[in-house]
Amino acid sequence: MKVLMFGWEFPPHISGGLGTACYGLTKGLAKIDDLDIVFVVPKAHGDEDQSTMSLVGANSVTIGQVQSHVEKFKSQHTYLEVESQLVPYNDPDEYYTFRSQDLYGKNKLIKVDKEGKLEFSGKYGADLMEEIYKYAFVASSISADHEHDVIHAHDWLCYPAGIAAKEVSGKPLVIHVHATDFDRSGGNVNPKVYEIEKKGMDAADKIIAVSNLTRNIVIEKYGQDPNKVVTVYNAVEPVSMEEKLKIKKGVKEKVVTFLGRITMQKGPEYFVEAAYQVLKRTNDVRFVMAGSGDMLEEMVDRAAQLGISDKFHFTGFLKGDDVFNMFLLSDVYVMPSVSEPFGISPLEAMQSNVPVIISKQSGVSEILTHAVKVDYWDIDAMADAIYGIIKYEALSKVFKEEGKEEVDNLKWAKAAVNVHDVYVSAIKLFEPLEKK
Amino acid sequence: MKALCLYFQIHQPLRLKRYRFFDIGNDHYYYDDYTNESIMRKIADECYLPANKIVLELLKNNKGKFKISFSITGIALDQLEQYAPEVIDTFKDLAKTGDVEFLAETYSHSLASLINKEEFIQQVTSHSNKIEALFGVRPSVFRNTEMIYSDEIGEMVSKMGYKAILTEGAKHILGWKSPNYLYCNAINPKLKVLMRNYKLSDDISFRFSSEGWKEWPLTTTKFVGWLNEMEDKEDFVNIFMDYETFGEHQKKKSGIFEFLAHLPQEVISKSKYKFATPSELASEFHPIAQAHVPNAISWADEERDLSAWLGNKLQDEAFRKLYALRDDVAAVDDDRINKDWKYLQASDHFYYMCTKFASDGDVHSYFNPYSSPYDAFINYMNVLSDFQIRLKILKDGLALDPEELQYQILQKDELIARYERELSELKN
Known part of the structure; x- marks a missing residue:
């Protein structure tokens, strides 16, 4: 079986859990016999681990190839229209312009770099819509060049690419919902994003959701047939011990950690408030908020206002070894997410023998037994749990030992088998259609 | 004249x-x-x-x-x-x-x-x-x-x-x-x-x-x-x-x-x-x-007041936390601590945490090593936390009873003597 997989990021160049999940899943899938993956990302840097699959960066596909497929692409797609102001291009110094027309004959400008390649920044940012559109544009070309039996697209950024590839090759499309805009926006959904998500789900032959929480959202908010939607829980990569010896703990106090994007979805403000409650009762603790995001400044302000800044630290965005180092220094890990489709990071913490406190509003709480589960808004319960774990050795010992055992049984290989089953069912679904 | x-x-x-x-x-x-x-x-x-x-x-x-x-x-x-x-x-x-x-x-x-x-x-x-x-x-x-x-x-x-x-x-x-x-x-x-x-x-x-x-x-x-x-x-x-x-x-x-x-x-x-x-x-x-100057003035910015260094939450918190250490610094009186104490008090640190960037933004960004006031605050507080830890260790050292200290030294001496004996035995 050959899988054409579209992702948005891949380790080490990651801005969130999506890249980590994709990496784990592809490694798990590699253990299945007779299964090959071509993984497409917007910008392949060249230093990604390619031992388990071949990685194609969309920015290394030259325009020559794209041009040959433009006509075909355009004649087949009507729903990939992106409003023209989403393609703001006006920089004659650095780029040549590649002019194309959409179905209505309107001119579109697309950035092309000096070697005639489409330029992808591969970062989440203001040009995101433009990037998605370009990515889908290139996907049709890649789809024709790489033979495959099934297409697998991760998250909304890649749905248009998946749809485009499907239209060119006529193969079944599986989309993988790692998060929906209902999670990211706290209910205040961006209509453009919702539209892309909805179209992706409608076009998909099978949908994989990372938890029942997410599966329900897909069914209820996006009107999908429950039979089409399958829950496959994420897992976690085993950590090697050599990384574990790197850092010396410089502080004597217990360390309580929040690690993730500092955005509304992750509930950082509840962590700050809980920290304040705990610090009222004991001085023998430090809090760390690791990560960055649009609420970082607000959190720094709040910690300063509460007068706890000498016990509440910020690290900025951490990646690679620093994430593990952070876990090694931690005595408690807290994930107070307001809405978390899954949440891999508590699993990583448990692997490093760190007790975890997670919100009930997270997908991962569906599968974990040895974790404290609180409502994200219940800062008193959160503070109690933190205080209990740092003060009562027996409690933290149980969480460490049992948690480690529990998490070691969550293997990507298992998740991969489930994903493989979804592929098989999707292909089956497609066969009668092909015969017609 | x-x-x-x-x-x-x-x-x-x-x-x-x-x-x-x-x-x-x-x-x-x-x-x-x-x-x-x-x-x-x-x-x-x-x-x-x-x-x-x-x-x-x-x-x-x-x-x-x-x-x-x-x-x-x-x-x-x-x-x-x-x-x-x-x-x-x-x-x-x-x-x-x-x-x-x-x-x-x-x-x-x-x-x-x-x-x-x-x-x-x-x-x-x-x-x-x-x-x-x-x-x-x-x-x-x-x-x-x-x-x-x-x-x-x-x-x-x-x-x-x-x-x-x-x-x-x-x-x-x-x-x-x-x-x-x-x-x-x-x-x-x-x-x-x-x-x-x-x-x-x-x-x-x-x-x-x-x-x-x-x-x-x-x-x-x-x-x-x-x-x-x-x-x-x-x-x-x-x-x-x-x-x-x-x-x-x-x-x-x-x-x-x-x-x-x-x-x-x-x-x-x-x-x-x-x-x-x-x-x-x-x-x-x-x-x-x-x-008559009942409220402090300065030569900085359009306002000619203290708002370049103090007044926002970040500056006030860092300033309070810094000077809360003053008594301990004086009590410990350690050369390196005294030196860092001097340098950590420089008004520049608080200047970098300033969040008012209107007409005076140019002056504020002059040779500013930080990308934002938040960045400046985070870095400063991390340093200050380490300084606090050092200060506390030295202060706890002062609090030690001299007799207790003497006893600990004696114990360590005995330990050293024992190791030396073992070492010479092993050599033989």
Whole structure:
């Protein structure tokens, strides 16, 4: 079986859990016999681990190839229209312009770099819509060049690419919902994003959701047939011990950690408030908020206002070894997410023998037994749990030992088998259609 | 005869390195040596050395007629000693002419005057000691960090024996009054207050090279013309500014050094003014009124208040947390702690945490090592946390009972003796 997989990021160049999940899943899938993956990302840097699959960066596909497929692409797609102001291009110094027309004959400008390649920044940012559109544009070309039996697209950024590839090759499309805009926006959904998500789900032959929480959202908010939607829980990569010896703990106090994007979805403000409650009762603790995001400044302000800044630290965005180092220094890990489709990071913490406190509003709480589960808004319960774990050795010992055992049984290989089953069912679904 | 007083401030921040959470408790060195050295070196070459060369010639050529005054912060002196010691030698050469006055400051360019009297007194004393040791004269006039002044600060300074203080001729304090007279402190009239003429000072330090300014280009003839046009009754004009105006804020190509080189002769030959030092102004003129400054003023930004360093949540938190450590620092009295304590108090750290970026944003971003005030705050608090930990360890060490300590040493000695025995046994 050959899988054409579209992702948005891949380790080490990651801005969130999506890249980590994709990496784990592809490694798990590699253990299945007779299964090959071509993984497409917007910008392949060249230093990604390619031992388990071949990685194609969309920015290394030259325009020559794209041009040959433009006509075909355009004649087949009507729903990939992106409003023209989403393609703001006006920089004659650095780029040549590649002019194309959409179905209505309107001119579109697309950035092309000096070697005639489409330029992808591969970062989440203001040009995101433009990037998605370009990515889908290139996907049709890649789809024709790489033979495959099934297409697998991760998250909304890649749905248009998946749809485009499907239209060119006529193969079944599986989309993988790692998060929906209902999670990211706290209910205040961006209509453009919702539209892309909805179209992706409608076009998909099978949908994989990372938890029942997410599966329900897909069914209820996006009107999908429950039979089409399958829950496959994420897992976690085993950590090697050599990384574990790197850092010396410089502080004597217990360390309580929040690690993730500092955005509304992750509930950082509840962590700050809980920290304040705990610090009222004991001085023998430090809090760390690791990560960055649009609420970082607000959190720094709040910690300063509460007068706890000498016990509440910020690290900025951490990646690679620093994430593990952070876990090694931690005595408690807290994930107070307001809405978390899954949440891999508590699993990583448990692997490093760190007790975890997670919100009930997270997908991962569906599968974990040895974790404290609180409502994200219940800062008193959160503070109690933190205080209990740092003060009562027996409690933290149980969480460490049992948690480690529990998490070691969550293997990507298992998740991969489930994903493989979804592929098989999707292909089956497609066969009668092909015969017609 | 009217007087013209030239005073220049010399300070360079001692920048902190990128200090991460992971470093807390592990790494006790906080400074970005590379950046500090390269910036100090650059400013020494582009400003201090060429400017001092010109000033020395001016002093020699106009013996007794040209006078100038400086204040150099302790932090700047420490860095000069480290990275550009020849600059100190050139200042010593200036001092030898006898026509240069060095003013007192806080050692750390700190805001101690606003929060802790003992710390303030200690810093001013150690700075005056250092100036006396380097230049042979003990300062008699005081200049607070960033010209920060209030009635209470004036009173403290007066009690310490200084006869005059420099501050900003802030419009909201003076109202209709002119900065071109001598004033005195509202609580203790013995202390004379010298006000900066910010219009004429800023014409040189801010506007000199701005081509959009209607008076551009500013020549010495034009400047002396303005001096001559001033009210006859007025006593003097105070031109106070950063010494870095020469070659740094105003680049060499703007002609700022030529302006400096030609101004004294123009003043001496074509004006009713003579040059005077701040202490000469304080003793030669009579105060015309008390200066009422109940709330502190400074020479910074449009507001001329403290909002560049204090007032937002970040600044207030860092400032409170820092000075909460003062008693422990004094009790521990450890050399390295004392040194870091001095450097962590520099007002620059709080300046980088400033969140008001309107017309003054340019000045705030000048040589600012941080991308945002939040970044500055996070880095500073990480450093401060490590400092707290070190302080606590030393303080707990002090609290140890001497008998207990003796007992512990004995135990360790026994242990060592035992290991030595084992070692020699193993060798045999």
